[in-house]
Amino acid sequence: xxxxxxIDPAAAASPPESPASGEPALVSVQGLVKYFPIMGGLLRRxxxxxxxxxxxxxxxxxGEVFGLVGESGCGKTTLGRAVLYLQRxxxxxxxxxxxxxxTLKANKLRRMRSRMQLIFQDPYGSLNPRMPVSDIVGEGxxxxxxxxxxxRERKVEQTMQAVGLRPEYCRRYPHEFSGGQRQRIGIxxxxxxxxxxxxxxxxVSALDVSIQSQILNLMLDLRREFNxxxxxxxxxxSVIEYVSxxxxxxxxxxxxxxxxxxxxxxxxxxxxxVALLSATPDPDPRVRKKRLVLRGDVPSPANPPSGCxxxxxxxxxxxxxNPEICSTVDPPLHDTGGGQMSxxxxxxxxxxxxxxxxxxxxxxxxxxAGAT
Amino acid sequence: xxxxxxxxxxxxxxxxxxxxQKPPDDVLxxxxxxxxxxxxxxxxxxxxxxxxxxxxxGETLGLVGESGCGKSVTSLTIMRxxxxxxxxxxxxxxxxxxxxxxxxxxxxMRDIRGSEMSMIFxxxxxxxxxxxxxxxxxxxAVKAHRNVSKxxxxxxxxxxxxxxxxxxxxxxxxxxxxxxxxxxxQRVMIAMALSCDPKLIIADEPTxxxxxxxxxxxxxxxxxxxxxxxxxxxxxTHDLAVVAxxxxxxxxxxxxxxxxxxxxxxxxxxxxxxxxxxxxxxIPSTVPRGQRLNVIKGTVPNPFxxxxxxxxxxxxxxxxxxxxxxxxxxxxxxxxxESACWLQYPPGELPVKETDAPPATPVPxxxxxx
Numbered sequence: 216x217x218x219x220x221x222i223d224p225a226a227a228a229s230p231p232e233s234p235a236s237g238e239p240a241l242v243s244v245q246g247l248v249k250y251f252p253i254m255g256g257l258l259r260r261x262x263x264x265x266x267x268x269x270x271x272x273x274x275x276x277x278g279e280v281f282g283l284v285g286e287s288g289c290g291k292t293t294l295g296r297a298v299l300y301l302q303r304x305x306x307x308x309x310x311x312x313x314x315x316x317x318t319l320k321a322n323k324l325r326r327m328r329s330r331m332q333l334i335f336q337d338p339y340g341s342l343n344p345r346m347p348v349s350d351i352v353g354e355g356x357x358x359x360x361x362x363x364x365x366x367r368e369r370k371v372e373q374t375m376q377a378v379g380l381r382p383e384y385c386r387r388y389p390h391e392f393s394g395g396q397r398q399r400i401g402i403x404x405x406x407x408x409x410x411x412x413x414x415x416x417x418x419v420s421a422l423d424v425s426i427q428s429q430i431l432n433l434m435l436d437l438r439r440e441f442n443x444x445x446x447x448x449x450x451x452x453s454v455i456e457y458v459s460x461x462x463x464x465x466x467x468x469x470x471x472x473x474x475x476x477x478x479x480x481x482x483x484x485x486x487x488x489v490a491l492l493s494a495t496p497d498p499d500p501r502v503r504k505k506r507l508v509l510r511g512d513v514p515s516p517a518n519p520p521s522g523c524x525x526x527x528x529x530x531x532x533x534x535x536x537n538p539e540i541c542s543t544v545d546p547p548l549h550d551t552g553g554g555q556m557s558x559x560x561x562x563x564x565x566x567x568x569x570x571x572x573x574x575x576x577x578x579x580x581x582x583x584a585g586a587t
Numbered sequence: 588x589x590x591x592x593x594x595x596x597x598x599x600x601x602x603x604x605x606x607x608q609k610p611p612d613d614v615l616x617x618x619x620x621x622x623x624x625x626x627x628x629x630x631x632x633x634x635x636x637x638x639x640x641x642x643x644x645g646e647t648l649g650l651v652g653e654s655g656c657g658k659s660v661t662s663l664t665i666m667r668x669x670x671x672x673x674x675x676x677x678x679x680x681x682x683x684x685x686x687x688x689x690x691x692x693x694x695x696m697r698d699i700r701g702s703e704m705s706m707i708f709x710x711x712x713x714x715x716x717x718x719x720x721x722x723x724x725x726x727x728a729v730k731a732h733r734n735v736s737k738x739x740x741x742x743x744x745x746x747x748x749x750x751x752x753x754x755x756x757x758x759x760x761x762x763x764x765x766x767x768x769x770x771x772x773q774r775v776m777i778a779m780a781l782s783c784d785p786k787l788i789i790a791d792e793p794t795x796x797x798x799x800x801x802x803x804x805x806x807x808x809x810x811x812x813x814x815x816x817x818x819x820x821x822x823x824t825h826d827l828a829v830v831a832x833x834x835x836x837x838x839x840x841x842x843x844x845x846x847x848x849x850x851x852x853x854x855x856x857x858x859x860x861x862x863x864x865x866x867x868x869x870i871p872s873t874v875p876r877g878q879r880l881n882v883i884k885g886t887v888p889n890p891f892x893x894x895x896x897x898x899x900x901x902x903x904x905x906x907x908x909x910x911x912x913x914x915x916x917x918x919x920x921x922x923x924x925e926s927a928c929w930l931q932y933p934p935g936e937l938p939v940k941e942t943d944a945p946p947a948t949p950v951p952x953x954x955x956x957x
Contacts (some may be wrong), residue, residue: 286798393886423653423825428869428880435879450799453828457871457880476876494803496828498870500851508807509800512768 240274240310241444242298242412247271247307249290249297253517266516267293269468270307272548277411280438280445282459282476284452284491288513290468291448295414298446299331300324311412329359332405336417338397342389348375349385352403359408370407377440378403379433395426399433406437414446419454431458452495456480464488467524468516470548473556482567484557486531489570507574522546523560530573531561610682615786615819616642616665621679623657623664626672632890634660636843638679639917642787647813647820649830649851652840653866655887658823661840662789665821666706667696684786702732705780709792711772715764721775722748722760725782732783747778752808770801774808781812788813791823806833827870831855836923839863842888842898845917849924859926861903897929905930913938 248271250264267290275281285291296302298309300316309316311331319327332355335341342351352374353367361367372382378399389397398418405413415434419427435458437443449455455462455476462479464472464487472485483489493507509528514520520527526541540560548558559565610617623635635657642648652658663669665681667688681688684703688696708714716724725744729735735743741760748756751774764772773793780788790809794802810833813820822834830837831851838848839860847860858864867873868881885902894900900910909915909929917925918932929937 286800395886424827424869425653425866425883426886428871429882431871432880432882452799453870453872457874457876490800494800496802496806496826496832498828498831498855498867498873500831500855502831506803506807508803512770512801513798 239277239313241277241279241312242275242446243308243310244274244294244298245272245308245310247294247297247309248305249293249302250305263517266468266519268297268304269519271465271468271470272307273463273470273473275412275444275446277444278438278442279460280447280458282455282462283446283448283465284450284455284462285465286450286491286513288516289465290516291465292416294465295333295416295446295448299328299333299414301333326359329355329408330410331412332408332410332414334398334401334405334413334415334418336420338394338401338421339389341401342397344389347386347388348380348392348400348403351389351400352385352407355404355408371403374403374407377406377437393426394422395429398422398426398430402430402433402437406441409441410443412444412446414448416448417450418447420449420451427454434458452492464491467513467519469524469558470556471525471558473548475554478553478555484551484555484562484565485525485559486529486565486570487525489565489567490528490530493570493574505571505574507570508577523558530577531559531565531569534569534573535561535564606680609685610641612685613643614641614682615644615646615684616821617680617682618661618665619680619682621661621664621681622677623660623669624675624677626675630891633843633893634890635664636893638840638843638845640838640845640848642819642821644786645817645819646836647822647834649834649837650821650823650840651825651827651830651837651866653825653887655890656840657843658840659791662706662791662821662823665789666700666704667691667693668700698732701728701785702783703785704787704789705783705785707773707776707780707788707790707793709795711769711776711796712764714776715772717764720761720763721767721772722762725775725779728779729782743782744778747782748775750781750812751775751778752804753778769797770804773797773801773805777805777809777812781816781818784816785818787819787821789821789823792825793822794829795824795826802829809833827855827867839866842893843890844898844927845925846899846927847925848917849921853921853924859920859924859931860899860928861905861930862899865902865904897927909937909939912940 247268249268250266252261253263253265254260255262271294283291283294293302297304300309311327316324316327349368349371352371356367356370371385375382375385380396380399380403389400392400419430422430431454438445447455447458459476461473461475463470464485466487472479472483472488479488480492483492490507490509507530511528514527522542522544523546526532529541532538532541546558546560548556551557551562606619618638618640621635621638622633625632625634638661640648650658650661664676669676676689683699688699715721722741722744725747726740729740729743745756745760748759753759753771753774767775794805797805806829822830824830834851836849837851837854838845839854839862840846841862847854847858847863854863855867858867865881865883869883871880874880883902888894888898888901896911896913897915900906903910915927915929917927920926920931
């Protein structure tokens with residue numbers, strides 16, 4: 216798969232190729248686009264588009280944890296939902312286990328859904344306060360046609376045990392549980408249908424660090440036990456580094472880098488990834504590094520910058536004397552060696568040393584400049 | 588060994604300080620035995636239950652803890668922003684710049700609040716008034732505390748907007764909060780907090796709502812302003828990595844108490860309290876991939892049913908003899924280094940329950956961190 220994004224649906228409608236590893240891809244996303252219309256004016260006509268996801272392609276092999284990291288508004292949640300076809304993509308294809316989801320009829324898609332599940336961020340908002348846990352966890356089973364209530368109950372109890380909740384708790388209501396326990400209920404709900412693939416959308420972000428570690432351990436245990444594949448969406452880099460086999464970095468609706476966890480954290484090949492890593496505070500007080508601070512804010516996804524979307528905040532472009540290509544040509548995601556993909560015209564010039572030099576010369580007070 | 592030690596007095600006052608006495612001049616903020624309770628329908632919530640800490644002039648202190656540990660209530664009590672009732676400041680003293688501010692009248696407190704000490708809140712969306720321009724809101728704070736004309740208040744506001752790195756401050760002065768991004772709003776909050784040259788800034792989770800690249804901007808800005816103006820900073824956060832990069836000293840809170848305090852290096856590299864140890868080991872980046880993360884078993888205690896002994900005892904991997912029945916007070920374990928854990932006490936000083944026969948040999952104490 217090339218980084219040149221097949222936005223033309225006809226060009227993209229080929230079955231998924233095998234990724235480099237030779238393992239068949241469980242999930243293959245090709246040229247995925249999701250726009251949300253902006254309505255305005257007196258007649259509420261469409262006046263523009265929020266380009267939430269704008270041409271994203273990647274594969275997830277069976278049993279892999281694919282981490283998706285980016286700042287708020289970069290489109291990672293929309294991407295997660297579009298992959299599950301909870302939101303119909305504007306263009307592009309999602310192949311799940313070799314089947315093109317866009318060609319499936321509604322009832323077939325529904326049956327397919329039992330194999331792909333979602334865990335939500337907010338353990339408070341995502342559980343219906345009027346339903347006992349047994350109904351919350353069992354609702355998916357009922358929807359998928361498990362009519363016998365005794366069979367459902369048995370499955371709910373098994374699932375609750377698997378996520379470390381006492382089966383006796385199944386008649387209780389969500390408000391009787393702590394945040395960590397609620398997130399376990401959310402995981403049990405996803406797990407009840409024996410899925411192959413789970414999208415975890417900021418599944419641990421709302422939790423305190425000591426509870427977060429309990430849930431992360433649980434999710435990795437379940438992955439081993441049930442041979443699960445995760446799309447793990449988070450903004451916290453230390454969590455992403457810990458759980459992911461491969462990581463995709465998103466910026467303004469596009470993937471700017473795809474690499475293994477080791478490749479990304481040892482030698483990122485996109486200036487945005489480098490800045491993201493540099494901005495992340497380190498819990499070791501001896502490492503009071505000089506941070507590389509990006510200027511300004513993320514531009515609006517309704518009107519993304521021309522060429523490379525990162526060029527308005529790019530520290531590398533500045534160091535290279537603002538080459539024209541950055542603002543005119545959108546760089547494709549290309550292999551920079553060892554399967555590490557970067558969408559930067561000057562990917563080979565991205566290095567830790569260059570970033571440190573750039574960090575040393577910047578002034579703190581100027582960093583808000585560039586944002587208008 | 589067999590005598591019961593009465594600890595009530597120790598819990599009231601931290602070592603070396605006594606109630607009612609003015610702290611030395613170099614201490615800007617001295618919080619002693621502070622207890623803030625909330626009386627609600629179900630009973631009393633001891634949100635802050637005996638907190639002691641000091642901040643010297645120009646010093647930066649990070650107050651760290653998980654949600655519900657009482658760190659925000661501590662900061663609101665220092666600002667005297669607790670609603671009474673349902674709140675109640677049940678005990679303690681807060682010495683700020685040589686004055687016990689709990690003894691001040693509301694109008695005297697108003698002169699200090701926003702001027703001598705100011706606060707930066709977590710949520711920049713909701714802590715600015717949406718119907719006034721940001722410039723007006725900064726100028727309003729200046730006018731409230733300084734006897735200045737409208738024009739010089741305006742000039743001061745523009746000067747502050749420039750100082751926090753907001754481009755074209757004259758134009759921004761006339762904008763409303765909704766016209767600014769989250770990072771910009773937080774800069775406006777910082778400008779407002781700084782506008783009257785405070786001696787102390789309390790920042791309550793100032794970067795939690797921000798993205799990591801914007802968080803880096805704001806932390807760098809706060810550090811450089813702190814270095815330039817010499818303002819003392821109380822940084823409240825749940826994020827150990829944020830304090831590691833920003834402050835000199837750290838105090839760790841658990842269930843309404845300070846359980847450990849020391850310099851950032853001491854606390855993060857050589858934690859003495861089992862809670863701090865568990866917290867640090869739970870951070871994913873401290874563990875290699877594939878290895879299981881450390882877990883603090885259980886959850887924080889129910890505030891209506893606090894354990895009678897050490898509040899961390901039900902979750903503590905090192906709990907032994909006295910932990911269940913006796914609450915350990917903060918003990919100095921080094922210069923400016925405190926820990927509230929029985930493991931830090933020599934065996935001879937450990938309290939023993941009256942009904943229990945004293946053990947023939949002292950309970951072996953496993954020294955943590957060695």
